[in-house]
Amino acid sequence: MTIITFSVTEIFGILVISAMIICLLLSYLVVTYIKFNQDELEIKYHIFGWNFWRITGERSHIFGVFLYDNSVGYQIKIRSGYHHTGTYYYVLANYLKEIEAAWLAQEIQDWLNLR
Numbered sequence: 001m002t003i004i005t006f007s008v009t010e011i012f013g014i015l016v017i018s019a020m021i022i023c024l025l026l027s028y029l030v031v032t033y034i035k036f037n038q039d040e041l042e043i044k045y046h047i048f049g050w051n052f053w054r055i056t057g058e059r060s061h062i063f064g065v066f067l068y069d070n071s072v073g074y075q076i077k078i079r080s081g082y083h084h085t086g087t088y089y090y091v092l093a094n095y096l097k098e099i100e101a102a103w104l105a106q107e108i109q110d111w112l113n114l115r
Contacts, residue, residue, distance in 0.1 A: 027094065034092055036111065041078065043090055055090060062112060063087075065105045070094070074101035078108070 006014075026047065033044040038059065045053040063079040073095035081087040093104065 032092065036108075041080070041090065043092070057088070057090065059112065065092075065108045065112075067098075067101050067105055069098075074098050076101055076105050076108075 029047050031046045033046065035042040035044075036059065040059055041057045041062065043055045044051050057080050061080045063081060066077050066079060068075045068077060074097065075094050076092040076096065078090040078092060079087060080090060092108075093101065096104070
């Protein structure tokens with residue numbers, strides 16, 4: 001009978017790689033719902049139809065909509081803040097092509113009148 005042993009470093013490496021794979025798979029399974037009205041912003045994240053995360057913020061606290069190149073595509077973030085709580089970034093989309101991200105960011109800015 002052979003006993004297989006792993007060092008702490010090997011176990012840690014296996015756990016990190018497993019977590020990365022799970023995060024990557026989940027990023028493709030998550031559906032994001034965004035709702036704006038004149039007073040607030042609401043973002044809901046769903047996986048398999050189940051709402052697992054909900055974020056709300058006041059529309060008056062939104063500074064702008066920004067694009068970020070994260071080496072695998074473009075990401076859209078809304079920058080929001082309040083003088084007591086600091087700055088917060090709402091991630092709206094990931095892995096977009098530049099033209100898609102620019103179009104969506106412009107549409108959101110136009111709707112929010114952020115010029």
